[in-house]
Amino acid sequence: MDVSRETQERLEAFVALLQKWNPRINLVSGRDIPFVWDRHVKDSLQIAPLVAGVKQFIDIGSGGGFPGIVTAIATNVPGTLIESDQRKATFLREAARVTQAPITVLAERIERADIAPAPVVTARALAALPKLLEWTAPLLAKGGKAIFLKGQQAEDELTEARRCWHMDVSIHPSITSHDGVILEVSNLDRV
Numbered sequence: 001m002d003v004s005r006e007t008q009e010r011l012e013a014f015v016a017l018l019q020k021w022n023p024r025i026n027l028v029s030g031r032d033i034p035f036v037w038d039r040h041v042k043d044s045l046q047i048a049p050l051v052a053g054v055k056q057f058i059d060i061g062s063g064g065g066f067p068g069i070v071t072a073i074a075t076n077v078p079g080t081l082i083e084s085d086q087r088k089a090t091f092l093r094e095a096a097r098v099t100q101a102p103i104t105v106l107a108e109r110i111e112r113a114d115i116a117p118a119p120v121v122t123a124r125a126l127a128a129l130p131k132l133l134e135w136t137a138p139l140l141a142k143g144g145k146a147i148f149l150k151g152q153q154a155e156d157e158l159t160e161a162r163r164c165w166h167m168d169v170s171i172h173p174s175i176t177s178h179d180g181v182i183l184e185v186s187n188l189d190r191v
């Protein structure tokens with residue numbers, strides 16, 4: 001995905017910070033450190049076109065900032081990143097300061113988050129779809145959509161989730177992982 005030079009520089013500053021902090025906090029697997037750009041940044045960048053143009057987004061279980069920080073940098077859409085691990089939350093705040101990403105960090109458990117719903121909720125590598133939807137529903141504004149980066153179990157998780165939820169789902173193939181998909185979920189409602 002093409003990004004502007006300014007975005008590229010902000011993303012590079014983010015990756016440099018993550019590489020500096022990772023030995024202390026384990027934001028991503030140590031084995032991934034040489035491949036952060038391909039495995040994590042590019043993977044997260046894929047959802048930028050799906051988020052661009054909305055007023056705000058919420059990213060749940062943000063960890064080291066994937067996709068939350070990358071999305072905020074690439075789109076300049078303001079985001080709230082919910083991450084219960086205090087050390088990771090501190091990292092995310094520092095990443096926002098260094099990169100000028102327009103984010104707010106909520107160092108709280110998702111199920112306790114008391115914030116206004118947003119038109120987009122994102123998540124990556126957090127939980128199976130039924131649990132993700134439980135967490136997402138209260139945070140999603142009416143008419144909004146959820147965007148989940150999922151692995152090869154996505155089809156099975158969708159089957160399971162449809163027992164409890166009505167929803168429309170667009171499935172986009174991942175360009176960074178041959179068995180990964182991006183689920184775009186709208187019209188979410190309990191069965």
Ligand SMILES: C[S@@+](CC[C@H](N)C(=O)[O-])C[C@H]1O[C@@H](n2cnc3c(N)ncnc32)[C@H](O)[C@@H]1O
Pocket residue numbers: 060061062063064065066067082083084085088108109110111123124125126
């Ligand atoms: C496997 S990591 C994935 C992080 C990131 N989204 C990524 O793709 O690299 C899951 C993250 O979600 C956070 N998390 C898990 N359950 C949570 C909850 N109930 N509330 C807030 N954060 C949670 C964990 O602390 C962890 O940082």
